[in-house]
Structure formats: structure tokens, C-alpha cells
Amino acid sequence: MKKALFLDRDGTINETIKRGDQDDSPFKVEDLKFKEGIKDLVMAAKKKDFEIIVVTNQPSVLKGNFELKEYEKITSEIANYLEIPRENIFECLHKEGLSSECGCRKPKNGLFLMAKGMHSIDLGKSIMVGDSWRDMVAADEVGIFKKIFLVCEEDEDHHGNGSSISKLEEIQLKPDKIVKTLNEVTALLNEIGRLRYDKLEMGCGGKPSGGYLHQDVTLVEGTDLDYLCNPWEVDISENKLSEVLALGVMEHIRYEDFRKTLRHMFKILKKGGEFLFDVPDMKVWSEYLYNLTHGQSEKNPFPNEHIWATIYGWQRWPGDEHKSGWTKESLLREIKEAGFSGIVEGVEVYTSKGIKRGRFTREGDAHIYIKAIK
Ligand SMILES: [Zn+2]
Ligand SMILES: [Zn+2]
Known part of the structure; x- marks a missing residue:
């Protein structure tokens, strides 16, 4: 129809x-x-x-x-x-x-x-x-x-x-x-x-999730973006969204723009709205890197290439580099400073919503999974 x-x-x-x-x-x-x-x-x-x-x-x-x-x-x-x-x-x-x-x-x-x-x-x-x-x-x-x-x-x-x-x-x-x-x-x-949806998916790439508005900085052919712009420039007015989802995205953003993005998402979310995102847990990945650079790669759950790629990005296309790295402490501080009142941490935040990604269940694939509540 x-x-x-x-x-x-x-x-x-x-x-x-x-x-x-x-x-x-x-x-x-x-x-x-x-x-x-x-x-x-x-x-x-x-x-x-x-x-x-x-x-x-x-x-x-x-x-x-x-x-x-x-x-x-x-x-x-x-x-x-x-x-x-x-x-x-x-x-x-x-x-x-x-x-x-x-x-x-x-x-x-x-x-x-x-x-x-x-x-x-x-x-x-x-x-x-x-x-x-x-x-x-x-x-x-x-x-x-x-x-x-x-x-x-x-x-x-x-x-x-x-x-x-x-x-x-x-x-x-x-x-x-x-x-x-x-x-x-x-x-x-x-x-x-x-206004079809009150949920936004940031950096959807070529696999946009259903039920969301979609933003990305580059257009993948065959994908219909609602917002082709930087995440902190998404043109939605204040207090509009119930959810923003950004998986595997935030580490691609420079520190200054990371802060702008947190603040912008806080602004366009309504009270009680949730910003869901994850970043690699650098405390763990830096241990893997230590092992790798000290001849103890056998201790790592991933090949060397995977470890370098998690730190510097897979670099498959321009923009696929990682531009910021976080530990739990430094990340939580930024989220609070952006104004979010509640922070829930853990992969259950996503799995309970039916969101699936390979890394959610992969042994040793350490990410900080965040639900920041306005
Ligand atoms: Zn007639
Ligand atoms: Zn007429």
C-alpha cells in the first residue's frame, strides 16, 4: 500500500x-x-x-x-x-x-x-x-x-x-x-x-535500524538519511526525543565535538529520554596493547590487528578512525557535566531492548555501555 x-x-x-x-x-x-x-x-x-x-x-x-x-x-x-x-x-x-x-x-x-x-x-x-x-x-x-x-x-x-x-x-x-x-x-x-519517530539513530551507516530517524556524516548509497550532518548539528528542537542510539559511533568523534554531541543530545531529548551509546573501554584495551608490545600477545583474546583497530579505528573509509578514548571514570564525568541526571551502565541496557551487536557477547570485547537519562 x-x-x-x-x-x-x-x-x-x-x-x-x-x-x-x-x-x-x-x-x-x-x-x-x-x-x-x-x-x-x-x-x-x-x-x-x-x-x-x-x-x-x-x-x-x-x-x-x-x-x-x-x-x-x-x-x-x-x-x-x-x-x-x-x-x-x-x-x-x-x-x-x-x-x-x-x-x-x-x-x-x-x-x-x-x-x-x-x-x-x-x-x-x-x-x-x-x-x-x-x-x-x-x-x-x-x-x-x-x-x-x-x-x-x-x-x-x-x-x-x-x-x-x-x-x-x-x-x-x-x-x-x-x-x-x-x-x-x-x-x-x-x-x-x-516526526514519524521520536527516536534517533546516530551514525547508522548502511544498516539503519527500523523505528528510528537516521543521522550520519556520509551518505551510504541506498540508505535514506533524515539528517546528513554532524551529530551535534541535528536539527531537532528541544525536548523532542525519547531515545538517541549511537553504537560504535562516539569514539569516532574528537573530544571537543564529543562534548558538543553530549550537550546537543541532552537538549533534544525530552525529560526521562535516554541517550544510549558505547565506547571501547580503554582500561582493558590498553592492557591488551601492553601485552602486544611486550611479547605476550598469547594472553590477548584478539589478534594484534583487532587491538590496533580498536584503538585507532578500522580505517575502512575516511571517518573510520578513532578520535577519542575513554575510561569509565573520564566518561562518566563528561556525561554528568552535560547535564544528564541518571547513568546506567552495562550491556543489559541494550540487550533488554532487543538491540543486538556481535561485541555484546564476545568474550573480552570490553566496551563501556551507557544509558544516560535526561
Ligand atoms: Zn461525477
Ligand atoms: Zn479548487
Whole structure:
């Protein structure tokens, strides 16, 4: 099942044409003028795996204003511009008085159900953007996740008789969001994507864990990062997250940035939120190194290469070097200084949450496993 961005057409995708005191649809392809921001919105939505669906009432042909072939020209132009297939555009061509009552003319919801059936769309994860109360009613009835109402100039100017806003107030239907521009919808779309989870995985590499937002400093092909930046620059506001997970990450950060990261994670965690991370326990690894450099490698549980790599990093790619080393004492001091009130230590912190890593059970693979609580 796919999620979709449903778009009304006239007044949402393209400008309406003023005829008398009526806002009408363009009758000729030359009159078709796209609204500012629509292309950006559609591109952003596609990037986030939304299917783009257009749902539009088009009674003008039956009204005798123009011919169906002109309507198809306009429709092809829209499909080309938005780079969507013709089959993603659903129209109701019926007209009150001329057609028997149809089930597709918004505020009825037939167009949504057709799109759902044809493209296997999960309406509960989909978004509707429209500039008429009819769009909001139809979307509401089929259980659309977010109904976004685009205020057109008419509504802003009059805000009175016959405006969609007053109609919505009258029928007591509240859109999830009222916007004035399509750019606001694009911003909202990014926000919705980001607020899926209240947990962040730092340095996820090519194996992002499910149920987390993901941050890394480099992009691994095929991985969809929410934050491509340094960990202390993750753009989440204060008191938002319940958990930050950083396994095999913190030793890759310079001392100064390590402190910045601790403080930043403290800031974006909510009260009671947990920062889970581990670092190699240098008290143990320095003993291994002593053995190695004093001809007693046989005492070590790992080959020499593994010991050097735990101290200086495996160095498989740039950034895979280790830049800070810690003992329990020095680490706990830093965590307290960053403001965390509770610290729990031990690998059970992770295993009890179902998190698995090879080193958790490997004999002698000494790491300091931390749960720091805000
Ligand atoms: Zn419209
Ligand atoms: Zn219809």
C-alpha cells in the first residue's frame, strides 16, 4: 500500500480564471497557468514516496464551455508538467442537472476511492491539498491522514458569504492545517516525514535500524538519511526525543565535538529520554596493547590487528578512525557535566531492548555501555 498526495486541480495546481464574479477553470491550454510552488511540492512528495493523485470536478465540458479534446490537452499539459501519468488524474465530468447524481463529484468521495483501488493507496497515510470546502469534506469522509486547506485570495478578501472558510466553519470541519502558499505545504511535508519517530539513530551507516530517524556524516548509497550532518548539528528542537542510539559511533568523534554531541543530545531529548551509546573501554584495551608490545600477545583474546583497530579505528573509509578514548571514570564525568541526571551502565541496557551487536557477547570485547537519562 502506497501513501498519496491528493491534489485538487483548479486553484491548487493551476490558477483559476476570473469570469464575472466566478473563479472558473481554464478553457484553453494557453490559459493554463501553474501556481507558484506546485512543482516543488510535487517533487518533494515524490522524493518521500508519495504517489501524486489529482482529483478534480470538471463540469465545464457538459456546461458547453469547451470540448472534451481541449480538456484532454490541458490534462496532458498538467501531467507533463508534474511528471505524472495521465492515469493519476481523476476527474468528475458530471454536472448537476445534466447528469444523474454521480458518486464522484466532490464533496462526494468517489474519486478518492477510484484512486485508492487503482493504485492501492493507503488513505490513512495520505495527504489532501485543496482550496475548497468540497475537497476537505471528501477527504475527511475517506479518512485522509492530513487535510490541508489552501486559502485562496477570494477567501482571504471576503472571508464572508459563500467562502470556503465560512462553509467549513458552518459544517464544523476543521482542516489539519490552513496554509496560504504551496511552499508551506512542502515544508509541512518534510516535517511530517521527520516526526514519524521520536527516536534517533546516530551514525547508522548502511544498516539503519527500523523505528528510528537516521543521522550520519556520509551518505551510504541506498540508505535514506533524515539528517546528513554532524551529530551535534541535528536539527531537532528541544525536548523532542525519547531515545538517541549511537553504537560504535562516539569514539569516532574528537573530544571537543564529543562534548558538543553530549550537550546537543541532552537538549533534544525530552525529560526521562535516554541517550544510549558505547565506547571501547580503554582500561582493558590498553592492557591488551601492553601485552602486544611486550611479547605476550598469547594472553590477548584478539589478534594484534583487532587491538590496533580498536584503538585507532578500522580505517575502512575516511571517518573510520578513532578520535577519542575513554575510561569509565573520564566518561562518566563528561556525561554528568552535560547535564544528564541518571547513568546506567552495562550491556543489559541494550540487550533488554532487543538491540543486538556481535561485541555484546564476545568474550573480552570490553566496551563501556551507557544509558544516560535526561
Ligand atoms: Zn479548487
Ligand atoms: Zn461525477
